[in-house]
Amino acid sequence: MTDVAGAGTLQLQPVGQSRRIGRRLRRRKSFVVGVTGLTLIIGAAVLAPWLAPHDPMQQDLMATLLPPAWVEGGSPDFPFGTDALGRDVLSRMMYGARNSLLIAFFAVLIAASLGLAAGVTAGFSRSSMDALLMRMGDMQLAFPFILLAIIVLGVVTDRTALHIILVLGIPGWILYARVVRSRVLSEREKDYVTAAHAIGAGRSRQLRKYVLPAVWQVVLVIALLDFGFVILVESTLSFLGFGLTPPEPSWGSILAEGKRSMIVSPWLAVLPGLAIMLTVLAVNLTADGAADVLDPKLRKGVFRRRRQQDTGRQTVTADETGAVAQDDAAGTARRDDGPLLQVVDLHAEFPFDERSVYAVRGVSFAVDRGKTLGIVGESGSGKSVTALSILQLLDAPGRVTHGRVVFDGRDLTRIPDAEMSRLRGRQLGMIFQNPSASLNPVMTIGSQMVETIAAHQAGAGNRTDVARAALADVGIGDPDRVLRRYPFQLSGGMNQRVMIALAMIARPDLLIADEPTTALDVTTQAQVLEQLVAVTHDHDTALILITHDIALVHEYADDVIVMYAGRIFEAGPVRDVVRQPRHPYTKALLDSVPRADLEPNERLRAIPGELPDPSKPQPGCPFAARCAYVMDICRVEDPPLIEVAEHREAACHLPALPDAPPRAPSEVSV
Amino acid sequence: MALVVFGVVTIVFVLLRVAAGDPARLMNPPGQQEELVQLTRERIGTDRPIIEQYVDYVVGVFQGDLGTSFHGNQAVLTEVMAALPNTVALAVVTILVSSIIALALGIAAALRPNTALDRGVLVYVSIALATPSFWLAIILVLIFSVRLGWLPAIDMQGPQSFVLPVATLTVALTPVLIRTVRQSFLETLGDDHVRAARARGISERRVILVHGLKVAALPLITLVGIQAGLILAGSYVVESIFNWPGIGKLTLDAVAGRNFPMIQGGVLVAALVFVVVNFVVDLTYAVLDPRIRLGYR
Numbered sequence: 001m002t003d004v005a006g007a008g009t010l011q012l013q014p015v016g017q018s019r020r021i022g023r024r025l026r027r028r029k030s031f032v033v034g035v036t037g038l039t040l041i042i043g044a045a046v047l048a049p050w051l052a053p054h055d056p057m058q059q060d061l062m063a064t065l066l067p068p069a070w071v072e073g074g075s076p077d078f079p080f081g082t083d084a085l086g087r088d089v090l091s092r093m094m095y096g097a098r099n100s101l102l103i104a105f106f107a108v109l110i111a112a113s114l115g116l117a118a119g120v121t122a123g124f125s126r127s128s129m130d131a132l133l134m135r136m137g138d139m140q141l142a143f144p145f146i147l148l149a150i151i152v153l154g155v156v157t158d159r160t161a162l163h164i165i166l167v168l169g170i171p172g173w174i175l176y177a178r179v180v181r182s183r184v185l186s187e188r189e190k191d192y193v194t195a196a197h198a199i200g201a202g203r204s205r206q207l208r209k210y211v212l213p214a215v216w217q218v219v220l221v222i223a224l225l226d227f228g229f230v231i232l233v234e235s236t237l238s239f240l241g242f243g244l245t246p247p248e249p250s251w252g253s254i255l256a257e258g259k260r261s262m263i264v265s266p267w268l269a270v271l272p273g274l275a276i277m278l279t280v281l282a283v284n285l286t287a288d289g290a291a292d293v294l295d296p297k298l299r300k301g302v303f304r305r306r307r308q309q310d311t312g313r314q315t316v317t318a319d320e321t322g323a324v325a326q327d328d329a330a331g332t333a334r335r336d337d338g339p340l341l342q343v344v345d346l347h348a349e350f351p352f353d354e355r356s357v358y359a360v361r362g363v364s365f366a367v368d369r370g371k372t373l374g375i376v377g378e379s380g381s382g383k384s385v386t387a388l389s390i391l392q393l394l395d396a397p398g399r400v401t402h403g404r405v406v407f408d409g410r411d412l413t414r415i416p417d418a419e420m421s422r423l424r425g426r427q428l429g430m431i432f433q434n435p436s437a438s439l440n441p442v443m444t445i446g447s448q449m450v451e452t453i454a455a456h457q458a459g460a461g462n463r464t465d466v467a468r469a470a471l472a473d474v475g476i477g478d479p480d481r482v483l484r485r486y487p488f489q490l491s492g493g494m495n496q497r498v499m500i501a502l503a504m505i506a507r508p509d510l511l512i513a514d515e516p517t518t519a520l521d522v523t524t525q526a527q528v529l530e531q532l533v534a535v536t537h538d539h540d541t542a543l544i545l546i547t548h549d550i551a552l553v554h555e556y557a558d559d560v561i562v563m564y565a566g567r568i569f570e571a572g573p574v575r576d577v578v579r580q581p582r583h584p585y586t587k588a589l590l591d592s593v594p595r596a597d598l599e600p601n602e603r604l605r606a607i608p609g610e611l612p613d614p615s616k617p618q619p620g621c622p623f624a625a626r627c628a629y630v631m632d633i634c635r636v637e638d639p640p641l642i643e644v645a646e647h648r649e650a651a652c653h654l655p656a657l658p659d660a661p662p663r664a665p666s667e668v669s670v
Numbered sequence: 671m672a673l674v675v676f677g678v679v680t681i682v683f684v685l686l687r688v689a690a691g692d693p694a695r696l697m698n699p700p701g702q703q704e705e706l707v708q709l710t711r712e713r714i715g716t717d718r719p720i721i722e723q724y725v726d727y728v729v730g731v732f733q734g735d736l737g738t739s740f741h742g743n744q745a746v747l748t749e750v751m752a753a754l755p756n757t758v759a760l761a762v763v764t765i766l767v768s769s770i771i772a773l774a775l776g777i778a779a780a781l782r783p784n785t786a787l788d789r790g791v792l793v794y795v796s797i798a799l800a801t802p803s804f805w806l807a808i809i810l811v812l813i814f815s816v817r818l819g820w821l822p823a824i825d826m827q828g829p830q831s832f833v834l835p836v837a838t839l840t841v842a843l844t845p846v847l848i849r850t851v852r853q854s855f856l857e858t859l860g861d862d863h864v865r866a867a868r869a870r871g872i873s874e875r876r877v878i879l880v881h882g883l884k885v886a887a888l889p890l891i892t893l894v895g896i897q898a899g900l901i902l903a904g905s906y907v908v909e910s911i912f913n914w915p916g917i918g919k920l921t922l923d924a925v926a927g928r929n930f931p932m933i934q935g936g937v938l939v940a941a942l943v944f945v946v947v948n949f950v951v952d953l954t955y956a957v958l959d960p961r962i963r964l965g966y967r
Contacts, residue, residue: 139674146903147921147940151682151933154925156689232802236907239804240922252804259808266812273805280800288796393865417874425871438866442884442960448867451880455871486960502870 031289037282041275045097052091053077056249060086065265080271084261089254089268093275096249100276103164103250104230110169112223115176120211122177123184134181137174145171146233153242161244164237168230175222183215217290224287228280235276251276338409339366340509340542341390346403348382348389355615359385359398361566364641367510372533372543374553374574376589377563380611383546384433386563387512391430392420408509426456429503429541431532433515435495439487445498446483449505456506470501475531493524500532504539511536512544517552529556550589554578562586565612565622568641572648582650584629587657621653629654675941682937683727686930687720693740693928714740716930727934736938737931746935749920754939757909757916761901763832764839765894772844772890773883776851780859781878791848798845803904807838807911823912835908842904843897850893854886861885888959895951902940917943 044051066082067073068089080089122130149167156163187210237243238252239259246253251272258268348360360382367373375383388394390405392412405412407428412420424430432438440448449467453459459466464483471479474497487495496516503511516532517525533556536543545557553560554574561571562585570583581587588607609626612618621627624634633653641651694710695702711717715726730737736746779791814834815823822831858864859882867881868874906918913919921936923929956962 139677146899147906147937148678148681150906150922151925151937152685152689154922155686155691155928155933228800232800235802236804239802240907240910241926252802255805255808262808262812263816266816269805269808269812273802273808276802276805277797277800280802281796284796284800391869393868395860395865421868421871421874423871424869430866430869432862432866432869434862437862440863440867440881440884442888442958443881444960451872451876452870455873455876486964488961489964499866506871 028289028292030285031293034282034285034287034289037278038286041097041279041282042101044094045101048091048094048098052088052094053079054088054091056087056092056095057247058087062086065261065268067265068267068271071267081265081267083254083257083265083268089271092249092254093251093272096251096254096272097275097279099161099244099248099250100231100234100252101279103161103168103234104227106165107169107172107230107234108223108227110165111172111226112176112219114170114173116180116215116219118173118177119180119215120184123181123211130181133177137177140171140174146236149233149237150240150242153237154240159242159245164234164243168233168237172226172230175226176219179218179222180215183218184211187211187214221287221291224283224290228283228287231276231280231283338406340369340408341367341544342404342406343386343390344404344406346386346389346405347401348385348394348398349401350398352397357615358617359566359614360389361617362403363563363566363568364403365561365568365571367542367544369509369542370537370540371559372536372545372557374550374557374560375544375546375563376548376550376553376560378548378611380565380614381563382566382614383563384514385566387430387514387544387546390512391424391428393424393430425452425503425508426506427508428510428512429506429508430512430514431496431499431503431516434519435499435516436487436490436492436519438499439495441487443486444483445485445487445490449483449498449502452502452505458506466505470505471498473504474498474501474535475527476501491524492520493528496520496528497531500528500535504535504541507539508541510542510544512546514546515548516545518547549593550578550586551593562589566614567622568649568651569623570648570650571641572645576645576648582644582648582657583652584627584654584657585623586650588626588628621651629657672945675938675945678941679731679934679938680724682934683724684720686933687716687723691928692716693930696928697740714930731938736935739932740929741927746931749932750917750935750939753915753917753920754943756914757905757918758943760832760835760839760905760908760914760916761898764836764843764901767836768840768843768847769890769894771840772847772851773887775844776848777855777878777883777886779848780852780855783856791852795845795848798841801841803838803842804907804911806841807834807908810834810837811911831912835912835914838908838911839901839904843901846897846900847890847893850889851886854889855882858882858886884958888955891951891954891958895948898944898947902943 060082063075063078063082064084064086066075066078066086068079068081071081078088078090080093082088083092118133122133149171152167153159153163234243235250235252235255238250239256241256243253244250246257254272255269255276258265258272262269343366344364346360346363347358350357350359363382363386365373375386377383385394385398388398389400390407390412392400394400400413403413407423412423415423439445446464446467449470450463453463453466453470459469467483468479471482476482476494476497482490482494482498487498490498500516513532517529520528529552533543535541545553547553550560550562557574559572560574560577562569562577562583564585570577570581570586572582577586578590581590585607592606607626612622612625619638620635621638624630627634631653637653639651639653641649644650644655692707692711694707694714694716697710697714698707708717715723727737734747736750738745739749775791775794779788782788811823811834814821821833823834859878863885864877864881867877872881902918905914905916906922908914909916909918910922917936917939921933921940924932924936
């Protein structure tokens, strides 16, 4: 799933880059609002000498504490009213904006320059200098600099704007330095930078050509966020009386003066604060928008933002319902005669912002009670998505768009969430590829087993005894010790045994094992698999064994389906399929398995090429580009899955596979 | 960490002596005779070389003597220890209230991403992030004390005095916390172990409140530790507005009066509190996360 999401993240390309960024930015409403607000505020500040109705210092003792124009008693001459000395508040706020924004701008400039310099130095030197700079940063981050700022500015006798800029700016360096350093480190590892170094490009050239283009965007985003923060800090300092010396206005100092007459004239305190808030809000909105678009790393979470339950269900369109009702009559055959699980024309897709990934497109199969079905395919073939679709556990935004999953007579795609949740674990279990990540890292094995036992009222008597017995059942010798352990204290093989025990606690009718041993050591793989097969066999539980290893399936499964690009290429009894594959892909899979009877010089055949892009359905057979038997028709027409012999299905235009491919695989054009 | 405390104290000590002008002159009326000013200097000890003052100070600190106020004769340690509980009380209540709010809103938003609720929470986060604490404090006073007369505006007089200062600090603290809780919850809900818990039939309620929370709450604790600086800085502002007799107000008053020993005392305590908070956070984390408690990298 992660690689699908990764493929969707924005890749910045130099060509047309700025235009594309501009388009993306304009699409974000909050960004547009932020930039507009910021422009207005900066405009008002810059044009204050021309726009401001009054001199900000000019006192008028005849017109003190006038309310704003829209309040009764206000005068249109003073739109925002006047302060205790009769000065026009609007003009003071406009001039105050000049001071606040300029101070913040220069402070950020200093912080960014220092941080850039320090980050580049640290990144390029990677030695004691690097350690020293980062250590300094740690120490500085460990203490709230605003306290120091207050003290420094508080005791300095003649405060000027320069003091404030330096005090606010210098401590900010570390924000930039850290990010720049890590970007420089990762950038200089890249091949083209190393190559440039090898052909003698100097440091400054490397910096200009490769490093700066990679860091400017992130520096810009940080600078924007920092800008908002510095405005807040500066106004706080002015408010506490440690800002510019009066009568020079800044937002904080107007507010501080307003505080004295706040009971009589509350607007004096309200208006400047509002100005600060709106400015910082505008800056933050701009920064967020820029971060989203400029820095692909920050976008990662985007794909997970939709809710599981909302999207896990398929929608049934009007003309579809008729067909479904018809199918149901046939599909919901009596519980005991029909297969335990019947998947019919299953489609699942992951709709992302820009395009959809069609992970499963029309998969049908059945599993009988107590039988083992193997699903074989490369990563990305849709086998895991199929499994998760059966359990209704697709990660959002993935969803089943079409098809039925009839389990024990009921269509799982149409039953309510709560009911599905009761079925899971009790009648349908699943174990996953990475056992150590599939157990809660901060709960003991015991508590996870006990909660599962409690959820299903499984077993009889004391829950710990039930847990102990369940662990013993999967061949764990000292269950008591394991119960007290956390997952990270156990080996992967042990964790997978625990997962099997957990899944089997309620004696489900069906267990789906998704690459159960792929993450394990070779030596434990066989043991765990034996255990899995034995325990499901003992309890007459049907097993779906998902793997990329056709040899495993051969050993343990009754039937097999071979999946490719979200579809089934071949299905049938394992023995027959292995002995005589009917699809070139199955044959290729079999040829890539090491065998004892291989001649010493004979080489394993890897399958050339890659799976097609699942977001771009193309005409023809999805395997055409990699197939050793490819014919012209394959590139045009997608072969349907048809019955080729008794209990045998294959999706290939070739009626039967000849013994040798017409061309060696190495000649296949990809 | 000890190094940080030492460094901060030293920097403040030197800065005060170098940048702050002559406190003795400030303590005397303008135009006072030079001899009398010199007497003041001798009394408060600023006539001696800075190195000597510094060594004296550091030796004193190790003996539990933080010096004597320039104004009057109170021992700095006594004053600081009297103020500290008030600041700690404010901070503890703030952290509790903020954490509860952040967990509730963060989880609610993470469970229903891109709904009206989620957007509402994110709008609150944006606005709260942009709101200056001192301004919010004033607005709250204007509304709840001046206009409605419900709550005391200043001073510590029983539980209701906590409401406005805590509300101010909570608005400052919650946006960052909410964002983190929401993000870590979103991530945790996508974790393999959450899916596996669902797959074995654990109820959705339990998946969220036990499995999700146990993992997703960990970053919150770290963050509270990191934000201790923000709380401390915020309490300076809030204490000065609400006339709260804590470390912040003590330090700000001392800055205004160039009361060097008191400033140093305030900073030293702030730095120590900081170190203690970080230590407590590490401990809590270890208690809650067995991977750290049991030494797993």
